[in-house]
Amino acid sequence: MSQDNNKDPKENHDDIESHEYDGIREQNNPAPLWITLLFLVTIGFSLFYLIHYFGYPGNERDQANEYAKSVAEWDTKMAEINAANQGEMPALTVAQMVEEGKALYEKNACMACHGTGGEGNSIGPNLTDNFWINGCSIENVMDVISNGRPTKGMTPYKNMMQEEEIKYLAIYILNSLVGSTPANPKDPQGEACD
Numbered sequence: 001m002s003q004d005n006n007k008d009p010k011e012n013h014d015d016i017e018s019h020e021y022d023g024i025r026e027q028n029n030p031a032p033l034w035i036t037l038l039f040l041v042t043i044g045f046s047l048f049y050l051i052h053y054f055g056y057p058g059n060e061r062d063q064a065n066e067y068a069k070s071v072a073e074w075d076t077k078m079a080e081i082n083a084a085n086q087g088e089m090p091a092l093t094v095a096q097m098v099e100e101g102k103a104l105y106e107k108n109a110c111m112a113c114h115g116t117g118g119e120g121n122s123i124g125p126n127l128t129d130n131f132w133i134n135g136c137s138i139e140n141v142m143d144v145i146s147n148g149r150p151t152k153g154m155t156p157y158k159n160m161m162q163e164e165e166i167k168y169l170a171i172y173i174l175n176s177l178v179g180s181t182p183a184n185p186k187d188p189q190g191e192a193c194d
Contacts, residue, residue, distance in 0.1 A: 119182035120185065126188065136194070146163075
């Protein structure tokens, strides 16, 4: 028998650790250099990304500042659009505004909920009487047209109509429909206006 066979197997293999469980020995096999370098580069990139995009004091790249920038850009864009639209709209008389409002009433199919003469139906209230649910002033009427009342089925028109068009429609309602006497008006709703 040779001397090499009498030696402990641990002495023959430098890569075997002292851990042994159920006859299985743990070997020390380090990761290849390229995987170690890739791992270190990934950690370095993630630290750069974390600091650059999630903030260090004063870099203004956190979510709150990004949101504020996008809101400011949107407001600037809308101001430019409104300024351009304001320049295109000539000053109209009340009669012309009423005519524009009537055209908008028909164009936006307001009669589907309020009737062709503003008499109201099972969905929308009567626009011809002196009782109003959301206030009597032109500002109240414009607010209802602009923001709608989604819980009552009223569609908001602020994204479909310009502010001047909403004003024309409100003027048409208050100057032409209120006080008219259509056939089969819906019962009054809301509070009486002076």
